[in-house]
Amino acid sequence: MQVLSADDVRRLVPMRAAIDAVRDAFRELAAGNFVLPPRQIFGDGAVLVMSAYHTPTGTAVVKKIGIDLDTVPAIRATVIWTGGGDQLVADGTSITTLRTGAVVGVATDLLAPADASRLTLVGTGAQAPDQVRAVLAVRPIADVTIVGRSADRATALARQLSAEFPEVRFTPSSTLGDPHIVCCATSTTTPLFDADELPSQVHVNAIGAFRPSMRELPRNLFIGSTVVVDQREAALEESGEVIDAIDSGTLRVEDLIELGPALSEPPVRTGRTVFKSVGIGPQDWAIAAALARAQVQRSTPLR
Incomplete structure (x- = not known):
């Protein structure tokens, strides 16, 4: 059994590799190559268990997540991957932030203008840095505006990311600015902005809301927008904004485009595009499978 730390995850699967792995997993999902049981939810979302089985390879992943929004980090997780008699146990917290960033990279690459250069990030928590890393991996971003409830945390995150990406300008702000792309990574129960605050042409990623509440x-952001979700069934069960928009008649179920099929048949984009993700098992499988391959290729000693 191989046991991998958070540092191992980052070392073995950089963001660009994670994006490629997650993109391939969504294509496999669209092809019907995953058995994907519903996510098990306990304690009103305090504990989640996710799993996925990839039928062509006979490999599987199970992730247990503990969530406490009043602690830092808010998410603590463990991932177990099995295949061919081998078993890998890895830090699930780092895998979760990495694969969540990666799916945003996949969706942004599909939906955002190729020349998008301005990103606004709303949120300064554990998920935030990988949102930026993912978008920078697929678009020529020159300016990043960081918006958060705490000006100090926004400033600290801007400094952290500036050291990592010195060619990009990072600016803490209390407003959205004039973005080409917006990434939302918060635990809010009320909308972060009004659609009127956004440009008429913009791509929005939202990954923070994973409960109906x-x-x-x-x-009103959904009115006239092209809306892509990671999986329709998951979004209808867990995405508070999708559930609200459908219940209000603003959005129809048939308007929801799943990411996997969209990779083969890209949707006709309107002025605004939205990607909503609640996270599904094939994303974790993609990163865990990439870790397993990297371990074999690099012959990394067991820890």
């Missing part, structure tokens, strides 16, 4: 996006 949570909402990052305003209802």
